[in-house]
Every structure is written in structure tokens, then in C-alpha cells.
Amino acid sequence: MSEKNREGKSTARERLAVEREKQKGAEKRRRGLIVGSAVIGVLALAAVIGVVAANAGKEDDDSEASGPVVAPSGAQGKDGLAIPVGKESARSTLTVWEDFRCPACKNFEVAYRSTIHELTDAGQLKVDYHLATIIDGNMGGTGSRRAANAAACAQGAGRFTQYHDVLYDNQPPETDDTFADNGKLIELAAKVDGLDTPAFRRCVTGGTHDGWVDKSNEAFQKGGFSGTPTVLLDGKNIYQDRTMTPAKLKKTVQDAAG
Structure with missing residues (x-):
């Protein structure tokens, strides 16, 4: 090539x-x-x-x-946001703002419950319970809201006080959102005679009073309160009064009743 x-x-x-x-x-x-x-x-x-x-x-x-704002039966006060316990004729009124997940609320209940029951049973004290959900906001979860709805359902069944006490007796740790489980709330209802009925279960699982609970919490937020529990005796904040005791509360109410 x-x-x-x-x-x-x-x-x-x-x-x-x-x-x-x-x-x-x-x-x-x-x-x-x-x-x-x-x-x-x-x-x-x-x-x-x-x-x-x-x-x-x-x-x-x-x-x-x-959602619809459905107040529980018998709710009173402004916008029907108070669940009343005791006789309307009582001379003294205790206003309690509380959250079922709030440890301080449980401490108040443990210390004052028997005194409050004694005074309401005697017709000397009326208690207006207002339900808040601040722990849900602070810690996350929905347990405060779910428990408040269930308590409102218990009010509809005429057993608010008993169920209210059961919830505090079985309060989980603040960071534990156990009350978010409707099944748990229904389970606790079995501890109250006559409460665990189909109507109560439907009310709990259906969130019948969720809108009302939200409105109650909104009122708490707008009320300028420092936290839960907020406890007012005839308008005076007694929870902030470090000298207040169950015995002193009893005497004050009985003196007012004459």
C-alpha cells in the first residue's frame, strides 16, 4: 500500500x-x-x-x-359556657376554669374536692365550671378537647360531677395524650353508674360539643387569665391567695350563707 x-x-x-x-x-x-x-x-x-x-x-x-356550637344541657352564663353545679339560690358562686390535662387543676381538685362537694350539697355554694384546652396548645395533642367534650356529654346525661371527678382521678401525665382516645374516655365512663350508654358513646365519638369546647377555650384566652386552674369566689381570685385553704373557703362560704 x-x-x-x-x-x-x-x-x-x-x-x-x-x-x-x-x-x-x-x-x-x-x-x-x-x-x-x-x-x-x-x-x-x-x-x-x-x-x-x-x-x-x-x-x-x-x-x-x-363546627356547630352545641352547648350541653343546663349550660348557663355568658354564651352558655358554664356548667353549673349546686343550687341556683346559693349565696356564693365559685367560678372554676380548668383543663382535664392540667396537673395543677388536679392538685386543686385533690385539695378542695370534698369541701366543694360538701358546700354544694348543702346548698351553700354554686360552682360554674368552664373548660379550657390550653395543654393541647402547649404540649400538642387533643386530649384536653376530647375530655372536655366527654365531660359535656356527661352533663347531658346528668352525671357531670361524677365523671369530672373520675377524669381527674385517672389523669395521665401532662405529656401523655391518653385522653385523646375516645375509647379511653368511654372506658372511664363505666366507673360512673348509668353513664356508659349508647347516647353517651355517640356524643363522645361524634364530638357533639367540640364547637362549644372551642368557644369556651376562646373565652378563656380572651379573659386575661394567667393559667389553669383559675378559681374565683364571687369574682375574687382565691387560687392566687396563698392564705386560702379548704377550711378557710368553707368558713367564708358558710359565713356568707348566714
């Missing part, structure tokens, strides 16, 4: 190699565009899904917050 022919074939092979490299580069760029477009499409779809999910969450929140 002549030198000239060898040079010609070498040049042809070089041109062919260069052309192949160009084709490989073009193919690589084409694949990159396809992958890039696919990634952009996935991200766009994810963004749309995220917006839909966020809006769905907002709709759920709005629907929950705008």
Missing part, C-alpha cells in the same frame, strides 16, 4: 472517530434534556400536590373550627 493511500485511510478513520464523538455528545445532551424535563415535571407535580395538601389541611382546620 502506498504512503498516500495509508494517509487517506488514516484521515478517514480520524474523521469517523470525530463524527462518532459528536454523535455521542449530542445523544448525551439529548438524554440530559429528557432527564432534566422529567425532574422539572416531578418537582412541579410535587409542588402542586403540596399546595393541594396544604389547602386540604386548611379546609380541615376551618371546618373543625367552624
Whole structure:
């Protein structure tokens, strides 16, 4: 083979190699565009899904917050937010703002319960219970709200006081959202004679009084109170009075009753 022919074939092979490299580069760029477009499409779809999910969450929140406000039977006071215990004719009124997940509320109950029961049974004291859900807000969960709804259901069955006491007797640790379980609340209702009925169960599981509980908590937030429990005797905050004792409360109420 002549030198000239060898040079010609070498040049042809070089041109062919260069052309192949160009084709490989073009193919690589084409694949990159396809992958890039696919990634952009996935991200766009994810963004749309995220917006839909966020809006769905907002709709759920709005629907929950705008639920019907169904007050329990016998509720009194402004906007029907107080559950009354005791005779209307009592000379003294104790106003109690409480949260069933609140440890300080349980401490108050343990210390004052027997005295309060004695005074209400004697017709000397009326207690207006207001239910709040601040622990749900502070610690997360829904136990305060669920327990408050269940207590309102118990009020409808005429057994608020008994169930109220059972809830505090079985209060879980503050960080434990046990009361978020409707099944647990129904289980505790069995400790109150005559409370665990189909009507009570429907009221608990259906969240009949959720809207009312939310409104009560809103009133607490707007009331300028420092926390739960807030306990007012005829308008005076006795929980902040470090000299107050069950014996002193009893004497004050009995003196007012004459």
C-alpha cells in the first residue's frame, strides 16, 4: 500500500472517530434534556400536590373550627359556657376554669374536692365550671378537647360531677395524650353508674360539643387569665391567695350563707 493511500485511510478513520464523538455528545445532551424535563415535571407535580395538601389541611382546620356550637344541657352564663353545679339560690358562686390535662387543676381538685362537694350539697355554694384546652396548645395533642367534650356529654346525661371527678382521678401525665382516645374516655365512663350508654358513646365519638369546647377555650384566652386552674369566689381570685385553704373557703362560704 502506498504512503498516500495509508494517509487517506488514516484521515478517514480520524474523521469517523470525530463524527462518532459528536454523535455521542449530542445523544448525551439529548438524554440530559429528557432527564432534566422529567425532574422539572416531578418537582412541579410535587409542588402542586403540596399546595393541594396544604389547602386540604386548611379546609380541615376551618371546618373543625367552624363546627356547630352545641352547648350541653343546663349550660348557663355568658354564651352558655358554664356548667353549673349546686343550687341556683346559693349565696356564693365559685367560678372554676380548668383543663382535664392540667396537673395543677388536679392538685386543686385533690385539695378542695370534698369541701366543694360538701358546700354544694348543702346548698351553700354554686360552682360554674368552664373548660379550657390550653395543654393541647402547649404540649400538642387533643386530649384536653376530647375530655372536655366527654365531660359535656356527661352533663347531658346528668352525671357531670361524677365523671369530672373520675377524669381527674385517672389523669395521665401532662405529656401523655391518653385522653385523646375516645375509647379511653368511654372506658372511664363505666366507673360512673348509668353513664356508659349508647347516647353517651355517640356524643363522645361524634364530638357533639367540640364547637362549644372551642368557644369556651376562646373565652378563656380572651379573659386575661394567667393559667389553669383559675378559681374565683364571687369574682375574687382565691387560687392566687396563698392564705386560702379548704377550711378557710368553707368558713367564708358558710359565713356568707348566714
